[in-house]
Amino acid sequence: MPHDHDHPHDHNHRHDPAAPHRHPPRPDQDDTLTYWRAMEIAVRELLIEKGVLTADEVRGQVEDMDNRTPLQGARVVAKAWTNPEYRKLLLSDGNLACEAIGQERGPYKLVVVENTDTVHNLIVCTLCSCYPRWLLGLPPDWYKSRNYRSRAINEPREVLKEFGTTIARGVTVRVHDSTADMRYLVLPKRPAGTEGWSEEKLAALVTRDSMIGVAFAQNP
């Protein structure tokens, strides 16, 4: 290709590769090399050079992280919906409960908070973007935004409304600010009309957003 741009060629202009071109080239997708990116590259290259890590190990970790999805969390929730003993374990020791069904135990202590008829839980990390990545994968961009982090804490009902989630005034909205060494998962309410469903079928109703608390689990 003589050049690379993103408009359709249904118009008439010269395509002489030797002639100057009127259209600006499409910009590269690469981000700017910022101070912290340069720092990351420098540290990574030093660790590899000194034999602490290999480039393949770094690549493998990035791949593992990208492969984690909210399905891990959904399996935990569906199990708790169908098995009262497991629900108890999940609420008392989240990490043990993950392990008990063959999930990663996780590098942080997991606190599971249960939505009921009287309490709706919402997770935010006002200081940064702490998130139970081993159960939900990478956090959505909005979770890391200053807008969500500052507003979820002091006007949670308005934020929930923007996500399409209205909570009755008699129901406690309980925000959890993930400021330190815990990570949080919301156990959403099991939707009505799912009696007798298999764990697998139930897990499909458990969305990422319902486990952060900005939405309910999907209705069947």
Add this chain to the structure above:
Amino acid sequence: MAAAEALSPKFRSGDHVAVRAAFPIGHVRTPYYIRGKRGVIERLCGVYGNPEELAYARPGLPKQPLYRVRFRQHEVWPDYRGSAVDTVDIEIYQHWLEPA
């Protein structure tokens, strides 16, 4: 764990506490908005290295008991527009808490 390595917990679930209204510089994991506010201990989470020390590659010892503390939203934000029953739970290290 040896006594020198971890402090013993001073508070129990249900205890009333106040967050110190202090403003040290450095890596502090107690949000500004909660300093000086009163709440109730929800649970003891365990003992953890002090992040204000760990952030500067120091050992972070003795470990600090870490609590989840529950606050009434109307207590935290005087202009809170939500319901009177709304709350916020925050993890706070023991050295930021005083009996109230």
